Amino acid sequence: xxxxxxxxxxxxxxxxxxxxxxxxxxxxxxxxxxxxxxxxxxxxxxxxxxxxxxxxxxxxxxxxxxxxxxxxxxxxxxxxxxxxxxxxxxxxxxxxxxxxxxxxxxxxxxxxxxxxxxxxxxxxxxxxxxxxxxxxxx
Amino acid sequence: xxxxxxxxxxxxxxxxxxxxxxxxxxxxxxxxxxxxxxxxxxxxxxxxxxxxxxxxxxxxxxxxxxxxxxxxxxxxxxxxxxxxxxxxxxxxxxxxxxxxxxxxxxxxxxxxxxxxxxxxxxxxxxxxxxxxxxxxxx
Amino acid sequence: xxxxxxxxxxxxxxxxxxxxxxxxxxxxxxxxxxxxxxxxxxxxxxxxxxxxxxxxxxxxxxxxxxxxxxxxxxxxxxxxxxxxxxxxxxxxxxxxxxxxxxxxxxxxxxxxxxxxxxxxxxxxxxxxxxxxxxxxxx
Amino acid sequence: xxxxxxxxxxxxxxxxxxxxxxxxxxxxxxxxxxxxxxxxxxxxxxxxxxxxxxxxxxxxxxxxxxxxxxxxxxxxxxxxxxxxxxxxxxxxxxxxxxxxxxxxxxxxxxxxxxxxxxxxxxxxxxxxxxxxxxxxxx
Amino acid sequence: xxxxxxxxxxxxxxxxxxxxxxxxxxxxxxxxxxxxxxxxxxxxxxxxxxxxxxxxxxxxxxxxxxxxxxxxxxxxxxxxxxxxxxxxxxxxxxxxxxxxxxxxxxxxxxxxxxxxxxxxxxxxxxxxxxxxxxxxxx
Amino acid sequence: xxxxxxxxxxxxxxxxxxxxxxxxxxxxxxxxxxxxxxxxxxxxxxxxxxxxxxxxxxxxxxxxxxxxxxxxxxxxxxxxxxxxxxxxxxxxxxxxxxxxxxxxxxxxxxxxxxxxxxxxxxxxxxxxxxxxxxxxxx
Numbered sequence: 070x071x072x073x074x075x076x077x078x079x080x081x082x083x084x085x086x087x088x089x090x091x092x093x094x095x096x097x098x099x100x101x102x103x104x105x106x107x108x109x110x111x112x113x114x115x116x117x118x119x120x121x122x123x124x125x126x127x128x129x130x131x132x133x134x135x136x137x138x139x140x141x142x143x144x145x146x147x148x149x150x151x152x153x154x155x156x157x158x159x160x161x162x163x164x165x166x167x168x169x170x171x172x173x174x175x176x177x178x179x180x181x182x183x184x185x186x187x188x189x190x191x192x193x194x195x196x197x198x199x200x201x202x203x204x205x206x207x
Numbered sequence: 208x209x210x211x212x213x214x215x216x217x218x219x220x221x222x223x224x225x226x227x228x229x230x231x232x233x234x235x236x237x238x239x240x241x242x243x244x245x246x247x248x249x250x251x252x253x254x255x256x257x258x259x260x261x262x263x264x265x266x267x268x269x270x271x272x273x274x275x276x277x278x279x280x281x282x283x284x285x286x287x288x289x290x291x292x293x294x295x296x297x298x299x300x301x302x303x304x305x306x307x308x309x310x311x312x313x314x315x316x317x318x319x320x321x322x323x324x325x326x327x328x329x330x331x332x333x334x335x336x337x338x339x340x341x342x343x344x345x
Numbered sequence: 346x347x348x349x350x351x352x353x354x355x356x357x358x359x360x361x362x363x364x365x366x367x368x369x370x371x372x373x374x375x376x377x378x379x380x381x382x383x384x385x386x387x388x389x390x391x392x393x394x395x396x397x398x399x400x401x402x403x404x405x406x407x408x409x410x411x412x413x414x415x416x417x418x419x420x421x422x423x424x425x426x427x428x429x430x431x432x433x434x435x436x437x438x439x440x441x442x443x444x445x446x447x448x449x450x451x452x453x454x455x456x457x458x459x460x461x462x463x464x465x466x467x468x469x470x471x472x473x474x475x476x477x478x479x480x481x482x483x
Numbered sequence: 484x485x486x487x488x489x490x491x492x493x494x495x496x497x498x499x500x501x502x503x504x505x506x507x508x509x510x511x512x513x514x515x516x517x518x519x520x521x522x523x524x525x526x527x528x529x530x531x532x533x534x535x536x537x538x539x540x541x542x543x544x545x546x547x548x549x550x551x552x553x554x555x556x557x558x559x560x561x562x563x564x565x566x567x568x569x570x571x572x573x574x575x576x577x578x579x580x581x582x583x584x585x586x587x588x589x590x591x592x593x594x595x596x597x598x599x600x601x602x603x604x605x606x607x608x609x610x611x612x613x614x615x616x617x618x619x620x621x
Numbered sequence: 622x623x624x625x626x627x628x629x630x631x632x633x634x635x636x637x638x639x640x641x642x643x644x645x646x647x648x649x650x651x652x653x654x655x656x657x658x659x660x661x662x663x664x665x666x667x668x669x670x671x672x673x674x675x676x677x678x679x680x681x682x683x684x685x686x687x688x689x690x691x692x693x694x695x696x697x698x699x700x701x702x703x704x705x706x707x708x709x710x711x712x713x714x715x716x717x718x719x720x721x722x723x724x725x726x727x728x729x730x731x732x733x734x735x736x737x738x739x740x741x742x743x744x745x746x747x748x749x750x751x752x753x754x755x756x757x758x759x
Numbered sequence: 760x761x762x763x764x765x766x767x768x769x770x771x772x773x774x775x776x777x778x779x780x781x782x783x784x785x786x787x788x789x790x791x792x793x794x795x796x797x798x799x800x801x802x803x804x805x806x807x808x809x810x811x812x813x814x815x816x817x818x819x820x821x822x823x824x825x826x827x828x829x830x831x832x833x834x835x836x837x838x839x840x841x842x843x844x845x846x847x848x849x850x851x852x853x854x855x856x857x858x859x860x861x862x863x864x865x866x867x868x869x870x871x872x873x874x875x876x877x878x879x880x881x882x883x884x885x886x887x888x889x890x891x892x893x894x895x896x897x
Contacts (some may be wrong), residue, residue: 071617074618077612108220109246109247109288110218122582127577128581148244149242149246196254197249201350210893211889212889223679257850264788264789267891303674304625305674336629337626337628341624342622342624378839385800402822408774426796427796430796431796432548438541441542477485495661518703522661522701523630523660524662524663525662563656564654564658569656610663700834723761750766753819755761
């Protein structure tokens, strides 16, 4: 069993707020992250898959394939987008780093498994000081 | 003469577009950077000042003072904001990295000079691949 | 269960030595790290907490709260200090990266738990080449 | 139990190919990584050992010793070398990051254990976007 | 006048040697960099252009255009290649970082100028410790 | 003319204070940097030399030679030392980043010139946020 990690990046806008709360409530809980006019980040995404090494290729997964999966199912939908408004799999959800990492994991899992590997974790780095990692719910 | 550089960071949303252009024209020129729902970045700002070393302190400028100037006049106005909508000194201007660096330079120059140093340059890093540096117009 | 990591930094002096040993013995074991006049580092501290995501906020822990805990109980005591001389929770202990990481873990654990999360690990980076991670003793 | 990580680096040439395959087959599977004239990387190697802290020294392992082990058994053999042609422990094996990480783990394990610690993992970073981690086969 | 920098990367093999010298002479001058079986690097390339800001777009140059120029004339020719054997503009030249930076500058200059900007410098980072910058010969 | 930069690192303790001032005066001016028990940093040193490329070697200077010069005249004296107490060329001087960069420049200049190159600048990075660059007094 070996672990392979691919990094991809996307630049997106978001805000933290609950629609049913007033501006004041949102600011009390989420601080400047609740700015109604949005703010944004250069997100770094680290996707780790695991499996046995193929003796023919020396690969756990074809990196070109993994790169394609992440781009098609995550980066394409998030890069230069608004996490709250533009992303189908985030509709109606809090745009926190935690929730975003969990939903990215769900997007990637079936496609990684269809390529014969397991999805080990999704790490999402929001700033150089803050990051989140999700290993699935099992 | 010695050069001292202070790094500060801010996270902001923006888009590249001209109001008098159609969506199609904006997309033709600015590509995905013109997404009407905004996107965003973790901006890194490097402010370089120059001057003689004070023989008493060994400083070209008091770093606490420089940090305070950058925070009060730039970071406070840009962090967790929308560059196009929320920033007084960017009103009516293109929110490109080039223009933003120039306008930040103009904000900082009088305050750095009031502290006895010269403002040498402002470097603004938008992503790990793209950055801009402005040295003033003289 | 999701994992959130916060990075903080502190700059401190230290040395590696045992008082009951001679200078020669200390140098034989600790090399240049035993310099009696001290040396120092820019330490990077990565604190990882884990827990369930709060459905209201999308947070595992309020980052402002976590930042405050780390600053009040660790950074305040270590930044611009001497690890051997100035830090109450290091008194009488070896100022190695290993021991420092363990003691920081002990300082943080009750305060993280009081905020409804679990402390997963403390990672302490002494130089770009050397780091230590501690997961508690259970 | 505490975990200590040491980073070392080496610059090497390699290619991905199977001798029994034609150029076309190799290119179909390995793409530009199969260039017959080689390409190369600045590899970063992170070696993580674990064990109890020695109460006399505050160390899990003497870092000078760990550094020496990695240099003598890995870096010396790989730095400024051709992974496919020059490295005894890679003879006849695919020069993929996965296989290289596994073989480095095998090289280091007995020497780390002879110093009273356990080898936890070997992480090999091939580019800023691609890395592999191996934890042994138990 | 403003300066914009674009980073691109390529992974390549090379060696330092003069064909008319013996192996011993080459090793005496170039050390392990003369390994006949090659070694390699992850090169980072920083291309800086300068010019006036276009008032319509806020750009000194269209970054998509600059990226295309660098990819077509430099990265395409160097990535996953052997600098000594595979690169037309390096034929018969020493594959040192200095010479490579100068030749990359020459490749890029006419294409940057054809896009209305000036080429200010080419910086080539061979390892985290070694880099070279060339500003042209005027 | 081409510019070559070599990075070296050293870990040192220091404090900012003037002996003729009281503790209170020192703290008023230098803040926590005046802690009598010292603090410390991982300093990064970037030394840039310039000159013509040697047509035989493709080098502006032999990097092994430059590395040796920096190690012998700077790193050896500063690494795992106390800048205020242990370093001959800093005796009686303020241990600020500015002064340290200037004095390092003076140490290196004759040795770089004896190797046929010019010393262009010394950049000293004290933390990820603060750095200083000195280009000599001409």
